């Protein structure tokens with residue numbers, strides 16, 4: 001019995017079975033590499049679901065968190081701390097629009113806060129997209145389209161209309177003067193890295209503005225450098241002039257420390273009033289210090305440019321193997337379709353070959369590695385990739 005087998009047995013006996021059996025039991029990491037409890041090394045092309053922006057054990061993150069915890073670890077929102085204020089200021093500066101920030105602990109919480117905020121418009125109707133993923137708490141789940149996630153928990157709160165993602169006409173038809181908000185991912189992550197047609201997000205801005213509804217972009221996965229920009233929606237010129245009313249962030253923001261942020265601009269920034277919403281841990285100085293270190297390191301290490309360059313290299317490598325029918329990539333957010341339903345088998349074969357991979361569906365893979373992934377990591381993976389696909393094919397035969 002390996003150490004992993006032993007931990008897996010204890011895991012199964014003590015943790016709720018919400019995630020299925022773990023793919024590996026991991027012990028430590030460095031950069032884009034991790035090691036399991038038996039000492040096997042893996043290249044991490046999953047990044048803890050687009051979270052480990054700086055990879056594992058980045059000295060800047062370790063130093064910032066350690067120093068903050070040695071100074072002041074938690075105070076509650078009866079009090080303020082400087083990392084909290086500095087982070088809010090920094091996020092608004094990066095967004096490029098005046099506004100206000102609510103800090104929480106996860107993506108779903110960032111979306112819950114935004115959903116509650118939309119109710120303060122006096123309207124209750126929300127339009128979301130088919131294929132969307134916005135989180136697992138009841139409010140965020142009401143905006144998430146996947147039937148398998150929703151059905152066991154119905155009735156869900158809310159008055160939500162789902163429209164096909166990327167279809168401006170359908171969106172225009174669904175939005176009325178009863179609509180509080182339209183929520184969209186700039187790129188759908190859990191759906192397998194789906195990009196909307198050019199002009200869709202600009203159309204969404206025009207449609208919501210005309211109806212007096214809020215445009216809410218869920219950048220939980222796409223934000224903080226993932227696409228080679230601070231925010232994925234910054235690639236849309238119209239949104240630089242006429243920004244979204246709400247932007248939610250989480251995954252990459254804390255580099256592994258739990259943090260979520262709800263950014264509101266214009267009149268939306270003042271919709272939540274004292275007593276409307278709260279959190280005990282949100283804005284915790286350790287999580288905020290981590291986020292500040294992530295933002296600073298992205299600048300110091302030139303990671304936005306690095307993401308663009310390395311993302312192209314990785315996307316080319318993924319696309320070059322036989323059996324890959326389509327690759328969709330923006331920065332280090334890459335989806336790949338296969339010519340057969342090999343997704344889970346590829347994840348297993350990848351692990352056996354020393355790579356942490358992810359499939360979002362039967363024939364779709366998603367690569368969201370640390371932003372610090374090196375060219376060497378990509379080249380080593382490129383050599384192994386055709387063999388991983390072959391092994392997955394043989395294992396399912």
Ligand SMILES: *Cc1c(COP(=O)(O)O)cnc(C)c1O
Nearest residue numbers: 106107108133134135189220221
């Ligand atoms: C992951 C994700 C969420 C949920 O974040 P959690 O931290 O898991 O609650 C919400 N929206 C998008 C787009 C995501 O990718």
